Amino acid sequence: MEKKASPVPLQLKADSRGIMVAERFIGRVSAVFERAVNITIPGDPMIVSLVTRRPAMSGRSVLVPWLPGALQAGDTVHSDSGAITITDRERRAEVDLTGAHVYRGRLPDVPWENDGVQRARFRELVVPQLRRSLDRVAVRNGLYGLLRTGARGGLPRISELDRFSTYAARQLYHSNPAGLVGLGSGLTPSGDDFLVGALAAEEFMKQRDETIDRRAIYLRAIEPDGTTDVGRTQIVLAIRGLFPEYLRAVFAALAESVPVSDNPGERVSNLEMAVSEAARHGHSSGSDALTGALWWLVRPS
Amino acid sequence: MVHKDSYYDSVVLMSISADIKKIEGVNEAVVAMGTGVNLELLKDMGLGGEEISSAGANDLIIAIDADSEEKLDEAESKVGQLLRKKSSSGGQEAYRPTSLDSAIQTLPDANLVVISLPGQYAGREARKALRAGRHVMLFSDNVPIEQEISLKQLASEKGLLMMGPDCGTAMINGMPICFANVVRRGDIGVVSASGTGLQEVACNIEKNGGGISQGIGTGGRDLKDERIGGLMVRMAVEALGRDPQTGVIAVVSKPPADAVIPDVMNTLKATGKPCVVHFIGTAARETEGNVRFANSLEETARIAVSVSKGESYEPRVFDLPESKIDSIIERETKEMSAQQKYVRGLFAGGTLTDEAVFALHEPLGGVYSLDPVEPAYEIEDPHKSVGHTIVDLGEDVFTVGRPHPMIDASIRTERIEREMEDPEVAVLLIDCVIGYGSHPDPAGAMADTLSAAKERYRANGGYLSIVASVTGTEGDAQNIHTQQRTLESVGCVVMPSNFQAVKLVERIMGASR
Numbered sequence: 001m002e003k004k005a006s007p008v009p010l011q012l013k014a015d016s017r018g019i020m021v022a023e024r025f026i027g028r029v030s031a032v033f034e035r036a037v038n039i040t041i042p043g044d045p046m047i048v049s050l051v052t053r054r055p056a057m058s059g060r061s062v063l064v065p066w067l068p069g070a071l072q073a074g075d076t077v078h079s080d081s082g083a084i085t086i087t088d089r090e091r092r093a094e095v096d097l098t099g100a101h102v103y104r105g106r107l108p109d110v111p112w113e114n115d116g117v118q119r120a121r122f123r124e125l126v127v128p129q130l131r132r133s134l135d136r137v138a139v140r141n142g143l144y145g146l147l148r149t150g151a152r153g154g155l156p157r158i159s160e161l162d163r164f165s166t167y168a169a170r171q172l173y174h175s176n177p178a179g180l181v182g183l184g185s186g187l188t189p190s191g192d193d194f195l196v197g198a199l200a201a202e203e204f205m206k207q208r209d210e211t212i213d214r215r216a217i218y219l220r221a222i223e224p225d226g227t228t229d230v231g232r233t234q235i236v237l238a239i240r241g242l243f244p245e246y247l248r249a250v251f252a253a254l255a256e257s258v259p260v261s262d263n264p265g266e267r268v269s270n271l272e273m274a275v276s277e278a279a280r281h282g283h284s285s286g287s288d289a290l291t292g293a294l295w296w297l298v299r300p301s
Numbered sequence: 302m303v304h305k306d307s308y309y310d311s312v313v314l315m316s317i318s319a320d321i322k323k324i325e326g327v328n329e330a331v332v333a334m335g336t337g338v339n340l341e342l343l344k345d346m347g348l349g350g351e352e353i354s355s356a357g358a359n360d361l362i363i364a365i366d367a368d369s370e371e372k373l374d375e376a377e378s379k380v381g382q383l384l385r386k387k388s389s390s391g392g393q394e395a396y397r398p399t400s401l402d403s404a405i406q407t408l409p410d411a412n413l414v415v416i417s418l419p420g421q422y423a424g425r426e427a428r429k430a431l432r433a434g435r436h437v438m439l440f441s442d443n444v445p446i447e448q449e450i451s452l453k454q455l456a457s458e459k460g461l462l463m464m465g466p467d468c469g470t471a472m473i474n475g476m477p478i479c480f481a482n483v484v485r486r487g488d489i490g491v492v493s494a495s496g497t498g499l500q501e502v503a504c505n506i507e508k509n510g511g512g513i514s515q516g517i518g519t520g521g522r523d524l525k526d527e528r529i530g531g532l533m534v535r536m537a538v539e540a541l542g543r544d545p546q547t548g549v550i551a552v553v554s555k556p557p558a559d560a561v562i563p564d565v566m567n568t569l570k571a572t573g574k575p576c577v578v579h580f581i582g583t584a585a586r587e588t589e590g591n592v593r594f595a596n597s598l599e600e601t602a603r604i605a606v607s608v609s610k611g612e613s614y615e616p617r618v619f620d621l622p623e624s625k626i627d628s629i630i631e632r633e634t635k636e637m638s639a640q641q642k643y644v645r646g647l648f649a650g651g652t653l654t655d656e657a658v659f660a661l662h663e664p665l666g667g668v669y670s671l672d673p674v675e676p677a678y679e680i681e682d683p684h685k686s687v688g689h690t691i692v693d694l695g696e697d698v699f700t701v702g703r704p705h706p707m708i709d710a711s712i713r714t715e716r717i718e719r720e721m722e723d724p725e726v727a728v729l730l731i732d733c734v735i736g737y738g739s740h741p742d743p744a745g746a747m748a749d750t751l752s753a754a755k756e757r758y759r760a761n762g763g764y765l766s767i768v769a770s771v772t773g774t775e776g777d778a779q780n781i782h783t784q785q786r787t788l789e790s791v792g793c794v795v796m797p798s799n800f801q802a803v804k805l806v807e808r809i810m811g812a813s814r
Contacts, residue, residue: 015400030359052399065403163346167338182336182358187314189334225358228334269700270419283314 010093012064014084014100020059020237021048022079029075029086030229037067037086038229039077045222046233048077050084050095055246055281059105059237068093105242107204108255119205121260127297130254133275134290142284143168143190144291147298164190172295178216181235182227190288192221192231197247197292199238204251209296214239246278246286250293302377303335303352304361314361317383324379326372327365335360401429415478416465417441423466424448431455431463439465439520440479442697446529449522453532462540463533465520469496469738472503472516480707482736483776487512488548489605490541492534494523497650497734498553498581498598500772501799504781505602507774508797511609514547521651524557524565531561535568542572550576551605553598555655556583566592575608577601581652582659582674597800598656618804620797626808629794633728634813636764641727641813644668644806645720646691647713649706649743650772653732653799654693660803665689665810671696686720691730707739710746717747721754721765727813728766729754730806732799733784735773742779744771744787752791766809767793770802 027041027048037050049061057063062084075088084095112118131147138144145165164184168191171179177195184190195217202209220226221235234244243251253271278286314332321330331348333339335356343349348364356362363380367373398404401414414430416423420443430437431452439452444466456463464471470493471478475486480496484503489511493499499516506513517540519533534552541547550572557565557580569576569592576592579585579601585594593608595601600616607614619626644665648654655672662674669680669690680690683698692699694706694713706712713731720726729751733743740746751767758765769788773781785795796802 013402015402054399063399065399065406163342164333164339167342179338181338182334183338183342185318185331185333185339187332187334187361189336189339191338223337225335225337227336228358231336273419 010068012066012068012093012095014062014064014095014097016054016057016061016063016103017097017100018048018057018059018061019102019104020046020242021062023082025077025079027077029071029073029077031073032067032071035067037071040229046236047229049230049233053281055244055249055277055286057103057105057245058234059103059240059242060233061103061244062095062097062100063103064095103245105237105244105248107200107241107243107248107251110204110206110255110258112206112258118259119207122205122258123297125260126254126257127294129257129271130250130275130290130297131294133272134279134287134294136272137276137279137287138291139279139284139287142186142288142291143184143194144284144287146172146194147291147294168194175211177212178220181217181220182225182231184288186283186285187228187230188234188282188285189227189231190284192227192235193282193285193288194292194295196234196238196243197289197294198296199235199292200243200247200251200289201293201296203241203243204254205297209299212296244281246281247289247293249274250278250290302363302380303356304363305357305359314363317380318363320383321363321365321376321379324367324372324376326368327376328368329364329366330376331362331364333362333364334358335362401426401433405433405435412436413438413462413473413478415440420444420466424452427452427463427465428455431459431461434459434461436462437464438468438471438478438518439463440467440469441465442467446522446526449520450528453523453529457532457536462517462537464518467522468518468520470499470516471518472499472513474515477737480734480736480738481516482507482772482774484516484774485512485776486514488514488546488609489551490514490544490547490549491516491551491553491605492519492537492541493517493552494519494521494525494534494554495581495652495655497732497772498652500650500734500736501598501653502551502553502602502605504772504774505599505798506606507776509603509606511602511606514544515541517541521555524554524561527558527560531557531565534565538565538568538572538576542574548574549605549609550574551601552576552578553601553652554580555652556580577604577608581655597660597798598652599798599800619801626805629805630808630812633764633766633794633809636759637727637766637813638724638761638763640725641758641763641765643686643723643725644689644691644728644730644810645686645723645726646730647716647720648691648693648730648732649695649713650732650734650799651693651695653734653770653772654691656799657730657803657806658691660800661689661691661807664807671698684716684719686723707734707743710740710743714747714750717750717754721757724758724761724763726765728768728806728809730802731767731769731793732802733769733771733773733788735771735779735781735784736777739779742784742787744779744784748787748791751788751793755792767791768796768802768806768809769793770796770799772799 025041027039030040031038035052039048051061075086078085082098086093180191182189221232253274318330318332336358365376413436415438417440423441427437453463469480484507517537523533524531541550579595585596604614658670662668669678771784788795
């Protein structure tokens with residue numbers, strides 16, 4: 001019987017590889033989106049994603065120029081010897097990882113002075129710029145409405161928030177941010193994005209807040225059905241101090257304002273650009289993450 | 302309904318949810334993942350059910366609350382339609398490259414790369430493009446000068462154009478790039494170290510019956526900094542010298558560094574083609590061989606066209622006869638109050654600002670600006686005019702966190718309103734730049750403010766003269782005639798060029814004293 005010739009595999013060259021993407025793994029495509037493909041690995045709580053937009057890059061992503069149209073959930077995935085190979089019954093796609101830039105996702109290391117003066121000035125002079133930038137571009141039907149509850153986390157004005165946001169507001173009011181894990185409408189839970197933003201703010205300011213109970217958040221995230229694969233991955237990375245590019249870029253722009261001058265407004269255009277880019281990430285993911293960051297930054301310290 | 306391990310993009314699902322909510326009789330439509338907390342909340346909302354309660358964290362739930370079974374069926378059917386529509390489109394939007402490499406792979410025949418990135422990243426991408434054998438137009442500013450030198454040297458070695466940094470205008474093979482105008486094709490090649498300078502020259506070439514072979518921008522520093530030494534201007538001139546479709550070469554720039562001029566002149570002479578040069582703010586020099594000098598951007602265009610047509614050039618300042626100019630001046634000055642004595646120039650185009658500052662500094666006895674003729678006239682607070690003040694509202698100090706005034710009129714209208722609180726303003730001088738990249742109706746966006754400004758002075762017993770010019774062509778989407786009519790309808794005197802507008806202001810001020 002004549003053997004059918006295998007089609008030539010599709011070849012993609014990876015631009016970047018997340019630092020937490022293992023060199024060898026076997027998995028399966030779990031979901032295919034227009035700009036991302038998710039890969040689950042047995043026994044691993046985190047997924048690996050192939051993404052086509054740099055702002056979406058994270059410690060568990062691989063940035064590729066395009067995604068083959070024929071990928072489907074259930075395709076097997078092998079990673080070995082510098083390449084990720086995705087195979088279905090008929091053809092293969094190969095992602096060449098050699099020479100790919102390694103993405104870490106660490107936030108800028110700001111040398112805050114110990115006496116708290118710089119941090120206070122930052123909160124007073126720079127954080128309002130972040131808020132103004134977010135005001136202009138925030139996605140209104142994410143968790144952005146939580147910021148309207150005010151710095152002291154008062155109970156929400158119910159008419160302004162949907163049920164999910166109201167629930168989120170109550171969790172925050174009762175100092176239970178872990179209650180946001182898995183919460184919210186949309187494909188990536190808004191609550192997870194919010195928490196990733198809050199964790200980023202905490203990391204950036206190098207101040208641990210007892211309210212952000214990382215252990216509780218982690219345990220909620222790894223519960224069966226606690227949250228989605230994507231949400232779990234982002235939370236676990238964030239707890240390890242690794243953040244997606246859209247968020248890293250915002251904090252890189254904020255870091256430009258430190259030490260805080262009397263006129264921090266001269267740096268605002270970079271910040272506005274980064275915030276605007278972040279707000280375009282996902283449906284409301286970027287906006288929700290920045291909401292979380294702002295929530296943390298404006299709370300009384 | 303529950304979609305196991307759903308494959309739809311969030312944006313798609315949100316838009317579906319929004320569409321379903323619009324159906325009359327649908328009270329709520331929620332798209333959420335089957336996480337524990339979401340399932341509890343959906344249950345509280347009365348949107349539970351066996352199918353939903355069995356969903357897992359990676360399953361998508363679309364939950365609908367409707368007034369009736371019929372409405373529920375209608376909504377479900379609509380969801381199905383929208384999801385199928387999304388699937389049948391292949392779920393693939395047009396591919397958008399995410400890197401220069403992938404863009405080159407997608408369009409291997411493209412030979413020009415336009416780069417607009419924050420300055421600290423732009424140089425790297427420009428270098429990649431040059432190494433890939435592509436010409437570069439670098440819109441970004443804030444690129445370190447060392448990088449600009451290195452990029453232009455690399456471009457020169459490879460025989461490629463490196464337009465920029467800070468290059469906002471080019472017209473290549475009839476294609477307007479970034480801020481540019483629709484200009485007739487012809488045999489005049491223009492090289493410009495200034496964006497609106499290129500636009501003003503090109504539009505005046507069209508107005509005077511000529512056309513452009515190429516409009517090449519080089520970035521503002523090319524001739525000003527000795528270290529760059531006019532490298533790109535010289536390369537562009539050499540290229541136009543070799544171009545069989547270019548019969549006349551025009552070069553415009555702010556005054557170059559002295560050390561750069563000889564090399565530029567030698568390059569122009571070596572082409573053997575008739576050349577016209579204008580260094581803004583300097584009087585025309587004596588003709589040197591095939592190189593003639595002009596006194597203004599407009600004159601550069603008019604000399605180039607006359608040479609192109611083989612006609613003799615007759616210098617003149619105004620298109621209108623002197624009698625008409627006199628009657629305009631009389632009309633514009635007769636109702637001014639005694640205290641009105643200053644000019645305020647509020648521009649969107651940097652080079653047009655420079656032309657105005659240079660031309661009016663001496664006749665007015667000094668013009669304050671961000672880039673003045675004399676250092677003593679550097680304005681202390683850019684947001685507060687003093688005496689005669691002419692500013693480029695596109696400068697960084699005005700555009701931090703805001704769009705450029707060519708795109709968004711609010712920077713200018715707000716400044717006009719502030720100026721109008723000063724009863725000593727006699728003349729407001731403005732430009733109006735149209736074409737690609739500009740506001741869809743810049744004159745319209747300013748009209749109300751200009752009208753209110755005139756009314757305010759009238760109400761206080763004075764008269765505000767507003768003199769304007771429109772840089773553009775009939776081929777531009779905004780249409781130059783429409784823009785001119787709009788400005789005239791609110792009482793502006795619209796002159797055919799920036800230079801003529803400036804000279805009219807000089808005459809008005811002379812008459813008003």
